[in-house]
Amino acid sequence: MAETTPAVEIRDLVKDFKTSFRRQPLRAVDGVSIRIMPGEVYGLIGPNGSGKSTTMKALLGLVAPTSGNCSIFGKDSMKVDSRQDVGFLPENPYFYKHLTGTETLRFYGKLCGLGGKALEERVSELLALVDLEGARDRRIGGYSKGMLQRIGLAQALVQEPRLVILDEPTAGVDPIGSRQIRDLIFKLRERGITVFLCSHLLEQVQEVCDKVGIIFRGKMVREGQLEDLIAIEDQTEIILKDASPELIAQITALAEQHQGASIVRTGKPRTTLERLFLRETLGNDDS
Amino acid sequence: MTSPAVKSTDSHVLRILVIARHAFTQLVRMKVFYFLAVFAVIAIASNFFDLPQHEVPESIGVSVLRSIKSWSLGTMTLFSVVLSVVATALLLPKDVEDRTLYTILAKPVPRFDYLAGKLLGVLLLIFVSLALMDGLMTLVLQIRTSVVLQQQLAMGQQLGWGAAEIARLKSETLAQGPTWSLQAGVLAVFIRSSIIASLALLISTFSTSTLFTTIISFLVYFIGHFQADARDAFLQSETGGQGIGARIFTLLTSLVLPDFSLFNVIDSVIEGQIFPLVMLEKLMALGLFYAVLYTVCSWFIFAKKEF
Numbered sequence: 001m002a003e004t005t006p007a008v009e010i011r012d013l014v015k016d017f018k019t020s021f022r023r024q025p026l027r028a029v030d031g032v033s034i035r036i037m038p039g040e041v042y043g044l045i046g047p048n049g050s051g052k053s054t055t056m057k058a059l060l061g062l063v064a065p066t067s068g069n070c071s072i073f074g075k076d077s078m079k080v081d082s083r084q085d086v087g088f089l090p091e092n093p094y095f096y097k098h099l100t101g102t103e104t105l106r107f108y109g110k111l112c113g114l115g116g117k118a119l120e121e122r123v124s125e126l127l128a129l130v131d132l133e134g135a136r137d138r139r140i141g142g143y144s145k146g147m148l149q150r151i152g153l154a155q156a157l158v159q160e161p162r163l164v165i166l167d168e169p170t171a172g173v174d175p176i177g178s179r180q181i182r183d184l185i186f187k188l189r190e191r192g193i194t195v196f197l198c199s200h201l202l203e204q205v206q207e208v209c210d211k212v213g214i215i216f217r218g219k220m221v222r223e224g225q226l227e228d229l230i231a232i233e234d235q236t237e238i239i240l241k242d243a244s245p246e247l248i249a250q251i252t253a254l255a256e257q258h259q260g261a262s263i264v265r266t267g268k269p270r271t272t273l274e275r276l277f278l279r280e281t282l283g284n285d286d287s
Numbered sequence: 288m289t290s291p292a293v294k295s296t297d298s299h300v301l302r303i304l305v306i307a308r309h310a311f312t313q314l315v316r317m318k319v320f321y322f323l324a325v326f327a328v329i330a331i332a333s334n335f336f337d338l339p340q341h342e343v344p345e346s347i348g349v350s351v352l353r354s355i356k357s358w359s360l361g362t363m364t365l366f367s368v369v370l371s372v373v374a375t376a377l378l379l380p381k382d383v384e385d386r387t388l389y390t391i392l393a394k395p396v397p398r399f400d401y402l403a404g405k406l407l408g409v410l411l412l413i414f415v416s417l418a419l420m421d422g423l424m425t426l427v428l429q430i431r432t433s434v435v436l437q438q439q440l441a442m443g444q445q446l447g448w449g450a451a452e453i454a455r456l457k458s459e460t461l462a463q464g465p466t467w468s469l470q471a472g473v474l475a476v477f478i479r480s481s482i483i484a485s486l487a488l489l490i491s492t493f494s495t496s497t498l499f500t501t502i503i504s505f506l507v508y509f510i511g512h513f514q515a516d517a518r519d520a521f522l523q524s525e526t527g528g529q530g531i532g533a534r535i536f537t538l539l540t541s542l543v544l545p546d547f548s549l550f551n552v553i554d555s556v557i558e559g560q561i562f563p564l565v566m567l568e569k570l571m572a573l574g575l576f577y578a579v580l581y582t583v584c585s586w587f588i589f590a591k592k593e594f
Contacts, residue, residue: 061392091386112395113298
């Protein structure tokens, strides 16, 4: 039976910050409401300073809402027990440089009440998941940006949360690292884990998200299922493989016979620069 | 994926210990224990600070024993005070700057557990450091005391002293060596640094930088030495003509700060006097009270803090 309690419920969230030199407080988030059901991948997009990170921090209890409220699986997010089911990867995280990858995951696991053999197994499993087995005993201080993001994702998953919150998960990461993180998000979705991510990399959000919200100057300006939002309702796309010029000519003629219908464009679909880069560097044809 | 890892019962104590152990490891890996090498040099070098003295059995080598204790306890005080302020002032702002605090507080970790764990980690480091320094001091002092004692007894026998006089001499010299009072003195050093560390923790919860926390903590520590004077000034102001501002300042100083001058009892231990048990109990109660008071105040501020 499908779970009916929303994984995330943000209702009319308003967050004002006091400013030192201005009398008017700065309104970072202005009446934002978001509802994410279990298993969904939700992308919150918006330009820098639009209130994405503040919304996430409010959801994690790192900032207190000025008004409105947030809950995680029905639990008030200002309460500590709501975080039992959450994993969080902040933007540009720096973990303790003196710890190795294994020690880092062990530390976060213990904070979540894990221990003994179960914790050791979980640590090995996560290191394998994020492809850091080779760097497990290396200190975090020597990790690259992409490796930091991946160990960050592993720590977010350490207690097997039902919700993962990712703040700009691919910020500053090269295309290969970015693709690895994208693949990890796909794996999370396959396992039914709810993902709430914010980013200003629109193409990536489009690739992984089921539902999208667009936030601008603290306000939610558009929200809905990704397919609904980006579909051009009065157009239909047919992609053919190995079609001869004659077949294309026939289809074009057939379309023109129908009143009201017209061919908008024909030509070869293009790959993205990211896919081209990955194919040339990793030989990854199916990317 | 394997089956979900077993989630054990939430335990504040266990979580505090995890954070404390981590803070301890973090500080150790910052090479804090290198200071122990400096201490070893000081403890050994203090053996050579022998002042000119009258050639009578009672005074032979006694100044060296005092010198060892004085230098050792002085270095312990310096190390523990500096470490308790700097380490505590460093840990919190660093976690905020590096955003590691976000990842910790995003786990089911109450803010009190985080604060208490950090403080405990610093105190653990100070305790281990002091224990190691104490062990080294005691060893050096033990060796030197037996050498001094042999010299004194040889001279006493040359001068034809009786058994009673020699026993008194032995007793007086042993009082300058490694005694339980000396260990109590080291414990007092630890208690004082516990108060300072919890004070630095309190300041770091509302301060914006490590430098600010460090300066204010040292300043408060300095002012704390005059707490008794402030208290007396406030009590006398009932009859004297003191301004309202001065009265408030003296009242606040005497209420908020511990009387650090009570720890001057450590100086008497260096002189070979007995550390009264009542005094030790009083210092322990004082330390516990202020450490708890400052930690609870830190929690109140930290619980409301936004990141």
